[in-house]
Amino acid sequence: MSGSFFRNVVLKGLALFLIINLVFVAVNSDALGRISLYNRVFKGRPRFPFGEDPGQSYNLSIFNLDAMFASLAIAAGPKPSNEYRVLVIGDSSTWGILLHPTETLAGQLDGAGLSMCGKTVRVYNLGYPTISLTKDLMVLDYAMRYEPDLIIWPMTLEAFPLDSQLTSPIVANNASRVDGLISRYKLPLNPADPALMHPSFWDQTLIGQRRSIADLFRLQMYGVLWSATGIDQSYPVDYAHAQTDLVSDVTYHGMQPPALDKSKLAFSILEAGLRAAGKTPVLIVNEPILVSSGKNSTLRYNFYYPRWAYDQWRQLMDQKAASQGWDYLDLWNLVPADQFTNSAIHVTPAGEARMAGSVENTILQQSCP
Amino acid sequence: MTLAYILVFVIIAAVLGVATRKSGRLPLLLAISAMAVYALQPTLPVRGLDFWLPTLTLGLAVLSWVLTTPHQQRIWRNNWPGMAILGGIVLLLGLTRYMGISLPLTASNPPLVQEILVFLAILCAAGFLLWRFTQPGKLILSAAFLIVIFIFLLLKVPALSNWVSQVLRGWNGQSVSLASPLDLRWLGFSYIAFRLLHTFRDRQTGRLPAVSLSEYVVYIIFFPALSAGPIDRIERFVGDLRQPLSLTSEDYGEAGKRLVMGLFKKFVIADTLGLVALNATNAMQVHSSGWAWILLYAYAFQIYFDFSGYTDIAIGLGRLLGIKLPENFNAPYLKPNLTQFWNNWHMTLTQWFRAYYFNPVTRALRSGKKKLPIPSMVLLTQLSTMILIGLWHGVSWNFVAWGVWHGLGLFFHNRWSGWTKGRFAMLPMYWQKVLNAGGVLLTFHFVAIGWVFFALPSLSISGQFLQTLAGLR
Numbered sequence: 001m002s003g004s005f006f007r008n009v010v011l012k013g014l015a016l017f018l019i020i021n022l023v024f025v026a027v028n029s030d031a032l033g034r035i036s037l038y039n040r041v042f043k044g045r046p047r048f049p050f051g052e053d054p055g056q057s058y059n060l061s062i063f064n065l066d067a068m069f070a071s072l073a074i075a076a077g078p079k080p081s082n083e084y085r086v087l088v089i090g091d092s093s094t095w096g097i098l099l100h101p102t103e104t105l106a107g108q109l110d111g112a113g114l115s116m117c118g119k120t121v122r123v124y125n126l127g128y129p130t131i132s133l134t135k136d137l138m139v140l141d142y143a144m145r146y147e148p149d150l151i152i153w154p155m156t157l158e159a160f161p162l163d164s165q166l167t168s169p170i171v172a173n174n175a176s177r178v179d180g181l182i183s184r185y186k187l188p189l190n191p192a193d194p195a196l197m198h199p200s201f202w203d204q205t206l207i208g209q210r211r212s213i214a215d216l217f218r219l220q221m222y223g224v225l226w227s228a229t230g231i232d233q234s235y236p237v238d239y240a241h242a243q244t245d246l247v248s249d250v251t252y253h254g255m256q257p258p259a260l261d262k263s264k265l266a267f268s269i270l271e272a273g274l275r276a277a278g279k280t281p282v283l284i285v286n287e288p289i290l291v292s293s294g295k296n297s298t299l300r301y302n303f304y305y306p307r308w309a310y311d312q313w314r315q316l317m318d319q320k321a322a323s324q325g326w327d328y329l330d331l332w333n334l335v336p337a338d339q340f341t342n343s344a345i346h347v348t349p350a351g352e353a354r355m356a357g358s359v360e361n362t363i364l365q366q367s368c369p
Numbered sequence: 370m371t372l373a374y375i376l377v378f379v380i381i382a383a384v385l386g387v388a389t390r391k392s393g394r395l396p397l398l399l400a401i402s403a404m405a406v407y408a409l410q411p412t413l414p415v416r417g418l419d420f421w422l423p424t425l426t427l428g429l430a431v432l433s434w435v436l437t438t439p440h441q442q443r444i445w446r447n448n449w450p451g452m453a454i455l456g457g458i459v460l461l462l463g464l465t466r467y468m469g470i471s472l473p474l475t476a477s478n479p480p481l482v483q484e485i486l487v488f489l490a491i492l493c494a495a496g497f498l499l500w501r502f503t504q505p506g507k508l509i510l511s512a513a514f515l516i517v518i519f520i521f522l523l524l525k526v527p528a529l530s531n532w533v534s535q536v537l538r539g540w541n542g543q544s545v546s547l548a549s550p551l552d553l554r555w556l557g558f559s560y561i562a563f564r565l566l567h568t569f570r571d572r573q574t575g576r577l578p579a580v581s582l583s584e585y586v587v588y589i590i591f592f593p594a595l596s597a598g599p600i601d602r603i604e605r606f607v608g609d610l611r612q613p614l615s616l617t618s619e620d621y622g623e624a625g626k627r628l629v630m631g632l633f634k635k636f637v638i639a640d641t642l643g644l645v646a647l648n649a650t651n652a653m654q655v656h657s658s659g660w661a662w663i664l665l666y667a668y669a670f671q672i673y674f675d676f677s678g679y680t681d682i683a684i685g686l687g688r689l690l691g692i693k694l695p696e697n698f699n700a701p702y703l704k705p706n707l708t709q710f711w712n713n714w715h716m717t718l719t720q721w722f723r724a725y726y727f728n729p730v731t732r733a734l735r736s737g738k739k740k741l742p743i744p745s746m747v748l749l750t751q752l753s754t755m756i757l758i759g760l761w762h763g764v765s766w767n768f769v770a771w772g773v774w775h776g777l778g779l780f781f782h783n784r785w786s787g788w789t790k791g792r793f794a795m796l797p798m799y800w801q802k803v804l805n806a807g808g809v810l811l812t813f814h815f816v817a818i819g820w821v822f823f824a825l826p827s828l829s830i831s832g833q834f835l836q837t838l839a840g841l842r
Contacts, residue, residue, distance in 0.1 A: 006618065056650070217641070224645040224667070228660030 021205040033067030042223035044073030046101035047125040056234035058225035062215045063173035074124045084119040090154040093345045094127025103349040108356035117368035130168035131158045133269040141276045154287040157313045160265040161253040166195040185272035243303045244294035252309035260312040284328045288335040290344035302344035382689035403458045405592035410556040412476040416541045419476035422555045428492045434585040435499045437572040451583035510569045526764040557595045593686035597679035599697040599717040614691040624688035631681030639675035646671040658840040669817045705808030707778045727754045752776035771822035
């Protein structure tokens with residue numbers, strides 16, 4: 001081996017490296033997410049990949065929506081003709097923090113053995129643990145390709161403030177999708193908002209995408225342990241329970257009592273979700289919250305909400321539902337305080353069962369096409 | 370060893386390989402290897418211990434050189450530069466405490482310089498006494514042998530490690546209740562111990578070549594092979610070290626190939642398999658026999674690619690420095706029987722045990738007054754050798770079980786191959802190939818089942834996992 005041999009090796013290596021990076025930019029690297037071992041080698045997951053301790057939960061948070069959906073059981077194949085398909089979107093309470101998949105709202109409804117219009121009701125959990133209506137809209141918009149017969153959309157006031165719509169990492173890291181939603185539905189959001197991370201040219205190269213590619217690969221690898229153990233979340237024996245002694249501050253996202261500023265809330269994004277659903281019926285659910293009786297509980301319901309803001313938002317929701325004919329279920333105080341876990345919106349399996357009972361009746365009242 | 374350290378070592382090795390063609394290789398290798406002993410030492414919760422353990426490594430190496438070197442070859446004027454380099458490095462690293470910046474050369478802040486000076490003074494006094502008043506006789510070398518074994522036991526027997534940690538914590542005024550065997554993670558001591566014992570034994574049998582202090586210490590702590598081997602022989606190592614350094618493009622090509630292969634094996638294949646490999650947690654969570662086998666296969670390949678990857682990196686780094694380290698792995702999972710597996714898995718370790726335990730014990734049993742039947746002799750030697758190799762990895766019942774599993778496997782293979790000798794030679798080639806393939810599969814699965822005891826922390830968990838593998842749970 002001579003010096004010229006090594007020089008040629010280095011030059012050819014550099015040239016190949018450059019070409020591969022340019023090709024990678026040219027083809028949409030997001031499409032890589034559609035290549036998945038789930039539903040082929042491994043069974044599909046019952047809820048989105050999400051986890052901050054992959055070593056224990058055999059799950060991890062990624063931002064590639066294609067890959068997230070491809071890992072779900074819903075992506076296993078075409079919708080069976082005898083299936084009445086229900087999708088449940090929403091935040092961490094829908095995803096099911098501290099709950100096994102069968103204990104979540106979707107899991108309990110799915111396990112209830114319901115029939116609708118002569119078909120078996122199958123309920124899919126499309127919740128994702130961040131609170132933002134824009135995130136819900138993004139998921140719903142994508143999920144329409146799975147031909148749902150009914151969409152259940154649990155939500156809470158915290159998903160409404162416009163100032164926090166884009167700060168959720170999954171929203172911030174899907175800037176092009178969000179841009180599309182903003183222009184298609186005329187959302188009151190700024191595509192140039194610095195929270196949205198528009199990738200530069202370098203970010204789109206193989207080198208720039210190395211972290212997300214590694215995450216896609218890790219998601220496939222964790223499919224082994226998911227299939228082997230059925231675990232997709234770590235369940236700590238001990239955790240900090242939701243606060244019941246509260247601060248006396250009554251401001252809500254910069255708003256002061258007595259009036260909640262409607263213009264700062266994302267009702268238009270909720271309406272965009274209803275438009276995205278098209279003819280598919282959508283059941284909007286005001287999800288249960290912890291009603292605290294601890295310190296300052298006369299001022300606040302819980303960690304998230306001063307009473308005045310939450311009460312006014314509920315009134316607004318009632319009015320909107322009545323005036324626009326929404327299918328709306330207000331379950332805000334359905335679950336007793338002792339059935340909340342580590343947050344004012346996370347409930348125990350028993351709490352989920354209460355919620356499922358209420359939602360089940362509404363599903364069965366839907367009309368058949 | 371992290372990727373960052375490996376890349377730094379590659380740069381250092383490449384620079385040393387070019388810069389020391391004419392002279393200066395030995396002192397520079399000594400200095401860099403000594404610094405690597407400190408840099409690679411993991412941080413320990415017992416205050417100062419992550420400085421003292423590397424210092425003890427250097428001290429042990431120096432004292433062992435004195436012990437293994439005949440009196441007439443302990444020539445001060447030839448060896449003082451090596452001592453000055455080692456002493457200077459210990460002091461300089463100690464002084465970094467006062468620099469106000471944190472260098473990645475020591476795991477944590479070094480102790481007070483006066484404490485280091487006292488330690489060096491004690492070491493010098495011990496070295497002087499040994500230098501002046503001892504010859505490398507049988508008795509003193511046997512004592513040194515036992516001391517190294519004793520330190521090894523202190524580190525590997527959890528109850529003893531815990532006790533030592535409690536004592537050290539007590540001296541430091543730290544909480545004794547937090548003591549743990551993990552407090553005594555001494556970087557590379559297992560390999561250092563093997564090299565020391567090899568030199569003691571070879572001095573006793575008169576096979577040890579005359580080497581300088583610098584050569585001896587570089588052999589013991591050669592930085593590419595410090596944390597994961599291979600275990601070279603000193604006469605071969607020093608032979609390379611004394612050759613003029615003239616690297617050819619073939620050397621660079623081979624070094625580059627081994628480094629790239631090693632990095633790929635370790636950081637791509639092994640680390641990826643590590644995500645799903647068998648461990649104490651998932652062993653109890655897996656719910657079907659099929660998936661349990663997948664986890665076990667992942668572990669079997671992870672441990673191979675991890676270990677052989679590090680070996681490739683060590684060999685590649687050594688090649689850049691003009692040292693041809695021995696091979697440690699030769700496609701062990703493709704061998705058709707357990708004996709061949711052990712001739713090709715961690716080869717330098719098995720060669721060490723063969724040279725210093727298996728062969729001497731076999732010879733002693735054969736020449737003893739009361740001769741054992743051959744099968745009993747084979748069983749005794751195979752079983753005890755494999756149990757000792759198991760205990761080298763850790764003193765626990767699981768490693769004993771792993772040793773027994775392999776010892777019995779080797780014994781049965783020995784008997785089987787004796788019985789089948791010549792019987793299968795008559796078979797057509799096709800059937801021999803089938804038998805060979807069957808042997809590869811059988812051997813791999815035998816080894817893989819053995820890894821259960823290796824990967825899991827207790828016999829009870831191992832037993833439960835074996836039941837899952839068998840579809841009984």
